[in-house]
Amino acid sequence: MTTEIAPQEPAAKPRIRDAEATKARILDAAKKEFAKNGLGGGRVDDIAEKAKANKRMIYHYFGSKEGLFQTVLENAYVDIRTAEQKLKLDHVEPRQALEKLVRFTFDYYLKNPEFITLVNSENLHRAKHLIKSEVVKVYSRKFVAMVEDILERGVATGVFRPGIDPVQLNITIAAIGYYYMTNRFTGSIVFERDLMTKDALEERLRFNIETILRLVAP
Amino acid sequence: MTTEIAPQEPAAKPRIRDAEATKARILDAAKKEFAKNGLGGGRVDDIAEKAKANKRMIYHYFGSKEGLFQTVLENAYVDIRTAEQKLKLDHVEPRQALEKLVRFTFDYYLKNPEFITLVNSENLHRAKHLIKSEVVKVYSRKFVAMVEDILERGVATGVFRPGIDPVQLNITIAAIGYYYMTNRFTGSIVFERDLMTKDALEERLRFNIETILRLVAP
DNA sequence: TTGTTAACGCACTATCTGGTTACTTTCTTA
DNA sequence: TAAGAAAGTAACCAGATAGTGCGTTAACAA
Structure with a gap:
């Protein structure tokens, strides 16, 4: 420990402190990591690095790897349920409403594949994280009520x-x-065809709409 | 390390050598372990212990953890495809054949939940193990052909x-x-009801049969 | 200016984990 | 029955991995 004259770091970036931003970066990185590798395969060190945060911060904000996963998962559910509510299907003609919902659901999974992988991971763990979440239950009720409303209106007309x-x-x-x-x-x-081409996706969506409309038809 | 007179193990079980049996025990234990914890979460040591085999044997017979997983997965696909073929649906009236297939599929997943978890794990890894399997492709073709046949007969009548x-x-x-x-x-x-009660399962199966029959109806 | 709090980071550890080395035991066959 | 092949085992290793101890620094209030 010699007392050298510490050479002034030429442009030592003044470290900006922003708890919310750091938390958000961690959550974003964690979502990607857990989605890609599952809860068991996800690495805390990798999350810290990707988030440009220190691993210590993860434990500071989320307590544990599982605590982090739980928050990521909860956010994922809140996100999809919020997006669904924004569709405002309660003012749309019942058949159109159902078609819109099928289309939205398909597109959402397509554009947010992390949601699927996170849910799969959670089911592998028998939903032990989700069960702690009260928010998810509240949001889910609204969602079921929405479809119930569409069905009732359709039956009425x-x-x-x-x-x-x-x-x-x-x-x-x-x-x-x-x-x-x-x-x-x-x-x-298994089916020896690329299921993810533009054509294949469009065909599948059409098929799904047909499936649901036939299911509810009188 | 005193040179004591080693007491003759009274009934030192004569270690029976049986390569096939050992392999089978390893595969069985591995299926359970991977199904429960995924490929990333599954532990080779645990598999060895459950299989009452030495870890070295796993590497001797399957080369690596991933090699073991690949074999487990391949077997799982061969199993379900074989069971499907045993249904002999090509001699059943089309609508009944479809209903039987829906029922079989649902029951198979119910009784073989490992299949689902293994497939999920494989998809998390972008099917990089399954793509190496030629057997699976052959079996899959037969399966698609079976449904194709049912459809054609139904259209004809x-x-x-x-x-x-x-x-x-x-x-x-x-x-x-x-x-x-x-x-x-x-x-x-999410739906605030136990989906796995006997009643819930029966209701779901009825709903699924209805869904498929309505989908193919003229 | 000073004191307090919360954000941040380095470096460490106990434990785990896939994979291996070196060895013994059992079976087969020439 | 000798010899070699195959089956089986215990102990070990190097690199990872979740989690921490402890010190530093920015922000802000008094």
Whole structure:
């Protein structure tokens, strides 16, 4: 420890302190890392590096790797549920509303593949992180209510048959898009065709809309 | 290290040598381990222990952790495709054949949840193991041909509409069962009901059959 | 200016993990 | 029955990996 004259760092960037920005960078990096490698395969060191943050900050803000994952997952659910609400389907003609929802769901999975991988990871862990989240439950209720409303209006105007369980319908709408995306790699091998070309995606979406409209038809 | 008189192990089990049995035990343990924790989360030491085999044997027979995973995955695909062929749907009335297939697919996922988790894991890794398998491609072709045959017969007898892509139909049949199972944990939270009770499962299967039959109806 | 708080970063560790080395035991066959 | 091949084992290793201890620095209030 010699007391040298420390050479003034020529342009020692004045480190800007911004807790919110750092948190956001960590969450963003974590979302990508967990989406790519799962919870088990994701590396805390890699997240810190990508986020241009120190690993210490991750533990400071999120407590643990699992705490970080939980926050990432919760945000992912809030994001999709928020986007769904923005569709304002309660003022759209029932059949059109359903078509819009099928289209939105498919596009959302296409443009946000991390959502799918995060949910898969969470199911591998038997949803033990999601169960702690109250926010997700609240948002989910609104979502189910939305589809319930569409169904009721459709039955009232006679364009839908009665007796359809909104939860089953919801699951089916999600399923026909989700499965296509999550299994796009093995699917392209099993069916010996590239499932992700523009044409293939358009064809699949048309098929999905047809599936749902036929399902609810009187 | 005193040179004691080593007490003769009273019944030192004569170690039985059986390569095939050991391989089988390793594969069985690996299937369970990978299904539970994914490829990244699965531990080779745990597999060895569960298989009552030495870790060295895993590397002797399968070369690496990924080699082991690849074999497990390939077997899983061969298993489901073999079971499907055993249905002998080519001699069943088209609508009944489709219903049988929907029912079989749903039940298979229910009774073999490892299949789903293994496929999910493989998709997380962009199917880089499955692409090496030639067997899977051969089996898959037979499977698609089977559904194609059902569709053609149904169109010929006028019970199905023409123009349905057998691949899209296949994907949909898989999707509505697969999604329900793979997301049963998060699903039970989001929809605030236990999706795995006997009643819930029966209801879902009925809904799936309805979905497919309506999809192909003229 | 000074004191306090919160943001930040380095360097470390205990433990784990896939993979290997060097060896013993059992089976087969010439 | 000798010899070699195949099956099996324990101990070990190098590199990772989640998590921490502790010191430093920016921001801001008094």
